[in-house]
Amino acid sequence: MEVISSLKKESAQINDLKNIMSLLQWDQEVMIPARAAKMRASQFATLSGIIHRKEIAPQIGELLQEAEEKLDEFSDEDQGLVRVMRRSYDENTKLPEEFVTDYSKLTSQALQTWIEARQKANFSLFAPVLQKVVSMCLQKADYLGYEKEPYDALLDLHEEGLTTATVDAMFADLREPLIAMVNHAGQKSDKGLTVTPPFDLAVQQEFADQVLAQIGFDFERGRQDKSTHPFTTSLGHHDRRVTNRYKEDSVEFIFSALHEGGHALYEQGIDEKIARSHLDTGISLGIHESQSRLWENIIGRSLPFWENFYPKLQKAFPEQFKNMLVSDFLKAINVVQPGMIRVEADEVTYNLHVLIRFEIERDLFRDLLNVKDLPRVWNEKYKDYLGVDVDSDANGVLQDIHWSHGSFGYFPTYSIGNLASAQIWAAYRRYDAHAESTIRSGNLQKIRLWLTEQIYRHGSVYPPSVLLQKVTGEKLNSAYFKEYLQEKYR
Amino acid sequence: MEVISSLKKESAQINDLKNIMSLLQWDQEVMIPARAAKMRASQFATLSGIIHRKEIAPQIGELLQEAEEKLDEFSDEDQGLVRVMRRSYDENTKLPEEFVTDYSKLTSQALQTWIEARQKANFSLFAPVLQKVVSMCLQKADYLGYEKEPYDALLDLHEEGLTTATVDAMFADLREPLIAMVNHAGQKSDKGLTVTPPFDLAVQQEFADQVLAQIGFDFERGRQDKSTHPFTTSLGHHDRRVTNRYKEDSVEFIFSALHEGGHALYEQGIDEKIARSHLDTGISLGIHESQSRLWENIIGRSLPFWENFYPKLQKAFPEQFKNMLVSDFLKAINVVQPGMIRVEADEVTYNLHVLIRFEIERDLFRDLLNVKDLPRVWNEKYKDYLGVDVDSDANGVLQDIHWSHGSFGYFPTYSIGNLASAQIWAAYRRYDAHAESTIRSGNLQKIRLWLTEQIYRHGSVYPPSVLLQKVTGEKLNSAYFKEYLQEKYR
Secondary structure, three states, X not given: OHHHHHHHHHHHHHHHHHHHHHHHHHHHHHOOOHHHHHHHHHHHHHHHHHHHHHHOOHHHHHHHHHHHHOHHHOOHHHHHHHHHHHHHHHHHHOOOHHHHHHHXXXXXXXXXXXXXXXXXXXXXXXXXXXXXXXXXXXXXHHHHOOOOOHHHHHHHHHOOOOOHHHHHHHHHOOHHHHHHHHHHHHOOOOOOOOOOOOOOHHHHHHHHHHHHXXXXXXXXXXXXXXXXXXXXXXXXXXXXXXEEOOOOXXXXXXXXXXXXXXXXXXXXXXXXXXOOOOOOOOOOHHHHHHHHHHHHHHHOOOHHHHHHHHHHHHHHOHHHHOOOOHHHHHHHOOOOXXXXXXXXXXXXXXXXXXXXXXXXXXXXXXXXXOHHHHHHHHHHHHHHHHOOOOOOHHHOOOOOOHHHHOOOOOOHHHHHHHHHHHHHHHHHHHHOOOHHHHHHOOOXXXXXXXXXXXXXXXXXXXXXXXXXXXXXXXXXXXXXXHHHXXXXXX | OHHHXXXXXHHHHHHHHHHHHHHHHHHHHHOOOHHHHHHHHHHHHHHHHHHHHHHOOHXXXXXXXXXXXXXXXXXXXXXXXXXXXXXXHHHHHXXXXXXXXXXXXXXXXXXXXXXXHHHOOOHHXXXXXXXXXXXXXXXXXXHHOOOOOHHHHHHHHHOOOOXXXXXHHHHHOOHHHHHHHHHHHHOOXXXXXXXXXXXXXXXXXXXXXXXXXXXXXXXXXXXXXXXXXXXXXXXXXXXXXXXXXXXXXXXXXXXXXXXXXXXXXXXHOOOHHHOOOOOOOOOOHHHHHHHHHHHHHHHOOOHHHHHHHHHHHHHHOHHHHOOOOHHHHHHHOOOOOOOOOHHHOOOOOHHHHHHHHHHHHHHHHOOOOOHHHHHHHHHHHHHHHHOOOOOOHHHOOOOOOHHHHOOOOOOXXXXXXXXXXXXXXXXXXXXXXXXXXXXXXOOHHHHHHHHHHHXXXXXXXXXXXXXXXXXXXXXXXXXXXXXXXXXXXX
C-alpha cells in the first residue's frame, strides 16, 4: 500500500495548491482592489506553473503505473484516486508544452477578439481566430486520443466518458417533445415577475443567506459574498464559498442562491476521509449541474417549497409581496418564454439552446460545417427549434464566451445536469413517497442527507455514469426529465 | 547585466509566492469560515515549503556571488536587490534544515504553553520551554554569525544592521528624561476619553474609511476590513490592505486606522519600477513603525489635525461629540498614564515598556540573567521605571506573545520607530516651515508626497541606517523624540 500513500501525499500537495489557486480567483472576483488585477495575473501564472510542474512530475507517472498493476487490491476510494490522478496526469502530459503555450496565446487572443466582435455584433471579426481555435482543438483531440471521433475527446475533458453518440441519443428523445412544449407555451402570453418598488439590496443579501440556511448550507464551512457573476468555489475541504449578485428590480438572486447553494451542498457533503486529495470535489460538470438544478428548479421552483418559504419572502419584502398570492408568485417564476439568450432561458427552452450548440459543435468537428457559416446555421436553428428570430450576432452566435476559450464539449454538460437532476429526483421519490410533503414541511435536511449518502460523500470516487447507475439503477435516461416537465407544465 | 535580470526573474517569482502567502494570511484573519482554519494550515505548510525551496536554490547563491563581484557597476536599485536577496538567502541557508524543523516544533509548543501559562497567570509553567527557546536562539545566532555578541544577530534579523550597542546608546539618552516625565504625569489625574452612548459600529467602519481617505490611502490599490487585531499586509504592488477592529465604547479605531494607514501609505508609495521584487516592501520594522507612528501620533494626535478633522467626527457621532470642545478631545486622547500593559501605553510610557524588554533580552543573551528570575526582574523594573506594581504574571512578564515565537530582538524596533518618526518629522519641518498650518489646512498630501519622495518610493533599496541618514542628514538620534515629547507635554 506504500504506492497509495505516496500518491496521496502528492495528491494532498497538489490539492493544497489548487485550493490556493481558488482563493486567488475568489479574491479576484470578490475582494481585489480595482488596480490590483494586473499583478494578480502574474501570481496566477507563477502558481499555475508550479502546479503544472508538480502534476507532470515523472514520479507521479511511475506511481500511477505501479498502482494500476494491482488496482483491484485497492478500496473504491483508492481506485478512484488512481483513476482521477491518471486522467489529470494524462491531460497534462499528453499535450506538448509548445502546444500548450501556443494554445494559451491563441485563446487569450480569441477572447479579446470575441469581446470586440460581440460589442460590434459582427461575427466575421471573430471567424478567423475561431477557425484557428477549432483547428487547435482538433489537434488537441488527436493528442488526447479518442475511439470514434475527435469531438469525443473534447466531451470527455468536460464529462468523463461522455461521447457524441451518448449526447445524440440523449437529445434524440428530447428534441420533439421539447419543441412541442415550446410551441404550446409560445401561444400563451404569461409574464414573468413584475414588482414595484425596487428591492432593497441589503435586504436581498440578508435574505440570500436565509435561502442558503434553508437548504442546509453550513456557514461554518463556507460563506456567501457578492460578485459580478454568481459562482461556487472550493478553497479547502471545510471552505466552500458561493457568490451572488443583486439587482434592484429582480428576485433572481433567490434562484442564484439555490443554484450555487446546490453546488456548494455537493462540495460540503464530501466525506472528510477523501479531503486534501484529487477526490475532494464533485465528479463532473454534469453531475454538479444536476445538484444545482435540483435545488434551484425541481425544489426551488416548486409549489411545496414556496408554500413553506413564501411567508419569509413576504416578511423580507412586505411592500412587494404582501398582496401577491403564492400561486401567482409561482406562476411568475415558472413562465416559459422562448428567447434568444441561453442564460435567461427557462427550464423548458434551456435544453434547446444547448441542443443547438451541441449540433453545431458536433458538425464542426465532423467537418460538416464551416466556421464562416455559423451565424446562418445558428439563426436557422433558433427559428426552427424555438421559433425565435435572432436580431444580431451579439444576441446570437456571439452570446457565449465558451468558444473563445476553446471550451468545445462543455455545453452538453448543462443538459446532462438537467436530465440527471430529474432522474435523481425520481430516485428520491422512490425512497420518500411523500417527497412533496417533505418539502412543504421545510424538512429539506431529509433530502440533503439522502443526496449526501447517495452522491455527495463520494466526491470524485466514481465516474459520473457509474455514480448515476448506483444512485438511480440505470444510465442517463431523458424520460425522467420529460415526465418532470410534462407534469409541471401540464 | 544578465545576472541582474536573472536575479530579477527569481525575485519576481518569490515575490509572487510571498504575496500569495499574504493573501492566505489575510483571508485567514478576515474571511475564513470558522471550521476551515485547520486545513488552511496545510496550505500554508505546502506553500512555505515551495517558497523555501525556491529561496535556497543553488542558482540563486551562484547568481548572487556573480553579482557581488561587480556590484559597483549596478544602479542603487540593483545593488539593493542583491543586498536584500543576499540577506534572505543567507538567513535561509545558514540554518541547517534539521535546526529549522526543531525550532519550528519548539516554538509551536512554546506558543501553546505560553497561552496556558498566561491563562493561569503562572510564569513557572512557561519557564522550561522558554529556556529552550533562548538556547535555540543562541544557537541560531551562532549559525547566523555576529561581530560582538549573540544578541546582535537577533537584532539584525529584525532591523538590518542593528546592534546591542546602538540600542544601548539610544536608550542611554532617553531613559532618565522619560522616567522624569512619567513621574510628573503620574502626579496628575488626567482621564482618557469617556463618552456615552456607545458608538454605532457601522458608523465607525464608515468613519475609519474617511480617516484613511483623509491621509491619502488609495482605495483603488487597497482596502480596509475587520479583523481581531489590526494589521497591514501586502498582496501585491497594487494591493496593500489594512484591517481594523471596532468596539462600542472606544474611538481607538481612529488611531488604528491612522497607524495601519501609515504602514500602508509607505507600501503604496513604493516605486512601481521595483514592483514584483524583494525590494517591494518597506525596508525594516523600525522604519515601517516610524511611518505608522508618524501618522498615528505626531500628526494624528496633534491639535492642528483635529482642528481640521474634528467637525467630521462630530458629524459622524453627534450625540457623543457635539458638546465636547476639540481641546478637551485632544487632551483625552493624549493622556499620559503609567500602566502595566505595553499595547495600551501612551507615547511617553511606551518606550519604557520597550526599554524593560530590551534590558531583559540583552542580559538573557549575555547570560547575566536566568529565565527563572524573569518575573522578579520584570516587576522590579516596572516599579523602578514606571512606578507600577505588576499584579500578576499575566499582566506582567507573560503579556506579550513575542518570546514564545523566539522573536528576541523585535521589541527595540518599536522604539526605533518612535524615535525615527520624530527625527523624520523634524526633517519635514525644515522642509515645510509651516508644517502646522499644512496639517491644519488638511493638505496632508503635501506631507505624504514628501515622505514618498524621501522614503516610500525606495522600498527596500537602502538599509535603514543609510535611508535615515539620507532623509535626515544624521543617524538615529533620540534628541528629536525627546524634544517632541517635551514640546507636546510641556
